[in-house]
Amino acid sequence: MNHDHHIVVLGAGYTGLFSAIRLAHRTRRTDVKITLVNPSSRFVERLRMHQIAAGQELAEHQIPDLLADTGVTFVQGTATAIAPEARQITIDGADVLSYDTLVYALGSSTETGTVPGADTHAFTLNTPEIAGRFAARLREVAASGGTVTVCGGGLTGIEAAAEITESHPGLNVTLISRDEPGAMMGSKARTYLHGALHRLGITLTTGSRVTKVLPDAVELADGRIVRSDVCLWTTGVKVPPLAAAAGIATDDRGLILVDPTLRSVSHPEIHAIGDAAAVRMAWGQIHGTCQSGLPTAQYTADTIARLVRGRTVKPFRFGYFHQPVSLGRRDAVIQFTKADETPRRMCLTGRSAVAYKEMVSGSPLTTYRFSKHMNVTTIISKGGRATRRPAA
Incomplete structure (x- = not known):
């Protein structure tokens, strides 16, 4: 040693x-x-x-x-x-x-440098401070019944749009995504997800990428202009x-x-x-x-x-095991997956999914506390037979 x-x-x-x-x-x-x-x-x-x-x-x-x-x-x-x-x-x-x-x-962190205006006219979830400033702006927009755009239909964008809508029911929230939100999920989980977004009153704008973020709107590649009093940017990674x-x-x-x-x-x-x-x-x-x-x-x-x-x-x-998605504080959907993250048939929805998602979100802190004294495992799946051979 x-x-x-x-x-x-x-x-x-x-x-x-x-x-x-x-x-x-x-x-x-x-x-x-x-x-x-x-x-x-x-x-x-x-x-x-x-x-x-x-x-x-x-x-x-x-x-x-x-x-x-x-x-x-x-x-x-x-x-x-x-x-x-x-x-x-x-x-x-x-x-x-x-x-x-x-x-x-x-x-x-979220990349805001590839689309003009995203770095100056949009907020991210990169730090609690930025998220807090977005929350303050959100309260101002909510007071006038304004419009919020969430750019990015991945799991982060979905969770943010649902949380914002549930917390501020008077807001008009639009989720903008090039692809169908939840496309990686199985049909049952995806149908439930879209039903939840519809129940919350979230407008889905799909099929086109964002080309510019303006002070009061978001511009899409197909020419559409989506009004936006405040924009949350959740797409792109750096x-x-x-x-x-x-x-x-x-x-x-x-x-x-x-x-x-x-x-x-x-x-x-x-x-x-x-x-x-x-x-x-x-x-x-x-x-x-x-x-x-x-x-x-x-x-x-x-x-x-x-x-x-x-x-x-x-x-x-390592192998993937699940895709947990919160839909506000009172709803969620959990898609269980194969090691390569393709969906299995099983999924959880509703209250059981809420409890499951909360357990997942809180598990790191619990893991840290116990790991001071014992070897706590976080590996749910090692990927089975597929990971027994080396990667190409």
Whole structure:
């Protein structure tokens, strides 16, 4: 074992925080030192950001409190550069932090730079502060019975549109999507989803992409103009350029290219997790969700604990299990899936789905608390037979 081995975890989102806590437990009888770096001391529950946007008051969780009794050192600051050859990280352009092993967990955010006006005339769910400003603007628009547009018909857009409409029933809410919302679901779940959106009074505008966001409207590629007193942008993903700028091998989107053990193919001392990593299974590439991110964090914490003890590791295996979608506070739909995320026949709707979704949304914090004292698993499916062979 390497004595005084320093592990630095960059990013304290769902995956970074979990990996740090689990690492502390798995290496508690070693000389390993763990440091967690994050720009904010607040832990952001990304699964609940649409609730903040709708104006709901949620509990705040501080990262130092969640790390209590783990021995992990928390550094509040932004990583501005990585020098992989020297194994050093520059924090806030000044302080230098050295590492033996780096866990790269800088997550993604919504991309607003590809459509004109999205960066200046639309809000995102990237931070609680931005979501809070949207909520304040929403209250102003609701007072006059105005119109809200939610751009992006993925699960985030669906949840946001439903939450906004339920919280502000006097608003006119339009969900704009190039494809049919819920297209990835089975027919039963998709029908229920569309029925719920209809019951809420949400207008669906599909079949055309957004080409411009204006101060009071959204312009579509087919020439349609949709009135918009306030716009929420939920489509498009970007990752920080830090890894690519450091010369770490990345794909064309900036995700770190990893081997089957989630280690950088160019710098094996760097482990990438969550939506910072280009992780491939035999059935395809994993996309960034909490469902896939937490298992990568669990696996990486266990892998590093084995490596510092000189032990061998097995390749990462993962399969999707479900697509949970809240439809306000009183309704939801859960589509169960195969490992490659194609839909199974089974789904949950209504009250049982609400309870299921709330359990899913609250599970990370519960996992963190228990992981200080025991090895809690977040891997529901390893993908079965399909992941027993390596990815192409």
